[in-house]
Amino acid sequence: MTSIGERLQALHTRIHDAEIRAGRLPGSVQLLAVSKAHTADSIRAAFSAGQIRFGENYLQEALDKQLALQDLPIEWHFIGPIQSNKTQPIAHHFDWVHSVDRIKIAQRLAVARGDQLSPLNVCLQLNVSAEASKSGVDADGLIELATLVSHLPQLRLRGIMAIPAPTKDEAQQRAQFHRVRESFEQLKDKGFALDTLSMGMSDDFPAAIAEGANIIRVGSAIFGARPSVANTVNQH
Numbered sequence: 001m002t003s004i005g006e007r008l009q010a011l012h013t014r015i016h017d018a019e020i021r022a023g024r025l026p027g028s029v030q031l032l033a034v035s036k037a038h039t040a041d042s043i044r045a046a047f048s049a050g051q052i053r054f055g056e057n058y059l060q061e062a063l064d065k066q067l068a069l070q071d072l073p074i075e076w077h078f079i080g081p082i083q084s085n086k087t088q089p090i091a092h093h094f095d096w097v098h099s100v101d102r103i104k105i106a107q108r109l110a111v112a113r114g115d116q117l118s119p120l121n122v123c124l125q126l127n128v129s130a131e132a133s134k135s136g137v138d139a140d141g142l143i144e145l146a147t148l149v150s151h152l153p154q155l156r157l158r159g160i161m162a163i164p165a166p167t168k169d170e171a172q173q174r175a176q177f178h179r180v181r182e183s184f185e186q187l188k189d190k191g192f193a194l195d196t197l198s199m200g201m202s203d204d205f206p207a208a209i210a211e212g213a214n215i216i217r218v219g220s221a222i223f224g225a226r227p228s229v230a231n232t233v234n235q236h
């Protein structure tokens, strides 16, 4: 069996190759290790191999693992759907939230974060393929949401996250990521100071890197297949 450390090393080589092919600077793409449905011990193994950013989708599962790993200086990213009654612990226990898709959630995160902690880094989740996911703001509503979020001082608007419909066709992958990139550039043209384009997973990250991703969120290529229940993206 291949170890987590070996898979991480192989992944870094593939990320490097994709950066070079895309004419991008080596090291310009950050790896977020998506550890949902995997154990605290697996996270510890990845951390020992140099990985410091981890993404989780389910609050209670994440809190349990955070408790078991509190000796490690991990940077925690929340990437799952957000229920409004969970905003308080999410705002307190994560450094980043990638899945903000409506103003009510943003406002609740801001109030919960308060003024004592540093601003919570947030990405707006863009719905690029309505058939793949019910989560995410439509391209039409993106500027309005960005405007409202940017007026909340407890949040720091960093960029956009998207989960396009899975497809094996690389041209289709790129077309979807390209649309996300266009929305990202549009926001920047409107004056939003954004630096984060969070897109690409185990099966499509090279296409995402070709289209400008600078955070890719990779789970199974690091930790192996997920056990049954949490095996789908975005389930509630």
Ligand SMILES: *Cc1c(COP(=O)(O)O)cnc(C)c1O
Residues within 6 Å of the ligand: 034, 036, 057, 079, 080, 163, 201, 202, 203, 217, 218, 219, 220, 221, 232, 233, 234
């Ligand atoms: C599970 C998940 C990932 C990682 O998916 P893999 O296919 O295992 O790489 C990335 N982003 C989100 C939002 C996820 O839910």
